[in-house]
Amino acid sequence: MEQISLSHIAITAGILLILTGLWGILTQKNIIKMIIGFSLFDTGIHIVMVGVGYLEGKTAPILDEAVKVKEAAGEIVDPLPQAMVLTAIVIGIGITALMLAYALRLYQKRKTLDIQKFNDLKW
Amino acid sequence: MLKKIFTAAVLGVFALILVNTYGFMGPDQQLNEVATRYAEKGPEEVGAANLVTAVIVTYRGLDTLGEVTILFLTASIIGFFLKTKKEDIQTPVNIRKTSEILETASKIITPMIFLLGVYVFINGHLTPGGGFQGGAIVASGLVLMLLANPLKTVNHKIITVVESLSGFFFVVLGVMGLLLAGGFLDNTFIAPGRFGTLFSAGAIPVIYIFIGLKVGSELSGIVSNMQETQKEEI
Amino acid sequence: MIIKIIALILALAILLMAIIAVYNKKLVVAIVAAGVVSLFASVLYLLLSAPDVAMTEAAIGSGLSTVIFFYVLNKIRKNRKDHA
Numbered sequence: 001m002e003q004i005s006l007s008h009i010a011i012t013a014g015i016l017l018i019l020t021g022l023w024g025i026l027t028q029k030n031i032i033k034m035i036i037g038f039s040l041f042d043t044g045i046h047i048v049m050v051g052v053g054y055l056e057g058k059t060a061p062i063l064d065e066a067v068k069v070k071e072a073a074g075e076i077v078d079p080l081p082q083a084m085v086l087t088a089i090v091i092g093i094g095i096t097a098l099m100l101a102y103a104l105r106l107y108q109k110r111k112t113l114d115i116q117k118f119n120d121l122k123w
Numbered sequence: 124m125l126k127k128i129f130t131a132a133v134l135g136v137f138a139l140i141l142v143n144t145y146g147f148m149g150p151d152q153q154l155n156e157v158a159t160r161y162a163e164k165g166p167e168e169v170g171a172a173n174l175v176t177a178v179i180v181t182y183r184g185l186d187t188l189g190e191v192t193i194l195f196l197t198a199s200i201i202g203f204f205l206k207t208k209k210e211d212i213q214t215p216v217n218i219r220k221t222s223e224i225l226e227t228a229s230k231i232i233t234p235m236i237f238l239l240g241v242y243v244f245i246n247g248h249l250t251p252g253g254g255f256q257g258g259a260i261v262a263s264g265l266v267l268m269l270l271a272n273p274l275k276t277v278n279h280k281i282i283t284v285v286e287s288l289s290g291f292f293f294v295v296l297g298v299m300g301l302l303l304a305g306g307f308l309d310n311t312f313i314a315p316g317r318f319g320t321l322f323s324a325g326a327i328p329v330i331y332i333f334i335g336l337k338v339g340s341e342l343s344g345i346v347s348n349m350q351e352t353q354k355e356e357i
Numbered sequence: 358m359i360i361k362i363i364a365l366i367l368a369l370a371i372l373l374m375a376i377i378a379v380y381n382k383k384l385v386v387a388i389v390a391a392g393v394v395s396l397f398a399s400v401l402y403l404l405l406s407a408p409d410v411a412m413t414e415a416a417i418g419s420g421l422s423t424v425i426f427f428y429v430l431n432k433i434r435k436n437r438k439d440h441a
Contacts (some may be wrong), residue, residue, distance in 0.1 A: 003290075004291055004361065005245055006360065006361055006364055007405070009361065009364045009365055009368055010368070010401060010405055011145065012368070013367075013371055013372065013401070015138075015141045015142070015145070015370035015401060015411040016368075016372055017366065017371060017372065017375055018137075018141065018371065019134060019137065019138055019141075019378060020375040021375070021379075022134060022137060023130070023132070023134055023386065024378070024379035026133060026134070026414065027130060027379075028132045028379065029415075030384070032384055032388075032426070032429070032430065032433075033379070033384070033387060035426075036379070036387055036388065036391045036426075037379060039391055039395075039418075040375050040378060040379070040391060040394060040421065042411055043394060043414075043418065045397060046398070046410070046414070047371075047398055047401065047402075047426050050402055050405050050407050050410055052406060053405075053407075054405045054406065054407075055152070055154065056152075059406055060251070060404065060407065061162070061173070061174035061175055062172060062173045062174065062175075062250070062251065062408070063166060063172045063173075063174070066426050071413050074153070075155075075274060076154070076162055076174065077370065077405075077406050077407070078155065078158040079158060079162075079174040079175045079177075079178050079239070080157060080158060080161070080162060080178055080183075082175050082178075082407045082410050083175050083178040083179045083183060084186075085407075085410050086175065086179065086409055086410055086413050087179070087186065087187060087190040087255070089255075089413045089414055089417055089418065090190065090194060090259075090338065090413065090417065091190060091193055091194065091380075092254050092418075093342070093345075093417050093418075093421055093422050093425075094193065094194045094197035094198065094341075094345070095197060095441070096422055096425070097197065097201055097345045097349070097422075097425050098197045098200060100349075100425060100426065100429045101200075101201045101204045101205055101348075101349075102204065102427050103429065104205070104352065104432060104433070105204055105205075107433055107436065108436065111436075113433070115145060123428075173409070175409045176409075212392075251408035251409045251411075251412055252409065252412055253409065255413055256409070256412040256413050258418055259413065259416035259417045259420070259421060260416055262421060263416060263420050263421060266420070266421065266424050342417075345425070346421065346424065346425065349425050349428040349429065350428060350430070352432055353428065353431065353432060355432075356381060
């Protein structure tokens, strides 16, 4: 337990979550289930990125009474992955909502959500 | 059978790639060069106590501009797809009536949620939070309002006007940084003030207020478009 | 030490919920499980000293996106009832 760091736990969980999401996308036939798989994949990537930026025993990149400006560089975690994940989460909901809107309109057109019934381009 | 083998192969290859990168994804012992630069020079250059905010609004401000553009695009495509024709809307709509408790509580709580959202995006440079979180909180307040009164229609004109005006002012502030200070989205053209107080960090609070309004109105637009499909006949 | 144990439990809970979200036949259960994954992930972000990300994930991942999923699901169900 001593040699495993918090970011190892987070990165491993993130990788497994990515694989679970990909597995869902590949095996499920219901479109809504596939979109859930995409959102799991998304969350997994975010956990991996935040885990990479974490440093053992350091605190959040916010300077106040607890973290003095002078010795900030030795006490905080990397702020860059956090900033990127922050924007990625907001984009993620936009993309999820877009996929759901498509799914709703496809359902209203064809009365089914089974991906295998959508075979117009199959030769 | 062939499909299962194919799925397993794809998953296996993907897992192999991720496991191979595991070695250099592991944690460092100290901050890398870029992050050290941000930590050492950030407080005096930008003046924001929250370094994540400093990175989002100034150092990587162009990224944020691109990001809100993507969000705007998805919101407008969703609006285009889910547009309901007037004749499709049922009258009267057979939506289950909400409970008395939810209706009364939402009247009291919704303004507080909006206030919390505004607080979060004004204090983005001091405490955790900022435009994106505040915008999401404002949109969740709208969700509560729509759950309590499903028949209520959201005025899309207001959302569109707020969205485009805040986007416009965001770009204007960026260009003012270019003209009056060091570069696009440079925040020091407003006097930085005392570090750690509300009126500090130059233009960051102003920029973050516009980002918050923009994100909030975009997410509200998505939610209200989704809600309006509930009233369609088909 | 205690933080690592909490993180380990959270990671296991996230994976369990993810498997439920993919496997369960009922869409409602799957959507709620996906929301719970986001909620636990936001606690994990807090342990990884990323409060900004935790706030965003809690508000967006487990709040708004679950609501949007349910709006679409409700619409599809109502349709199915009308045509069956």
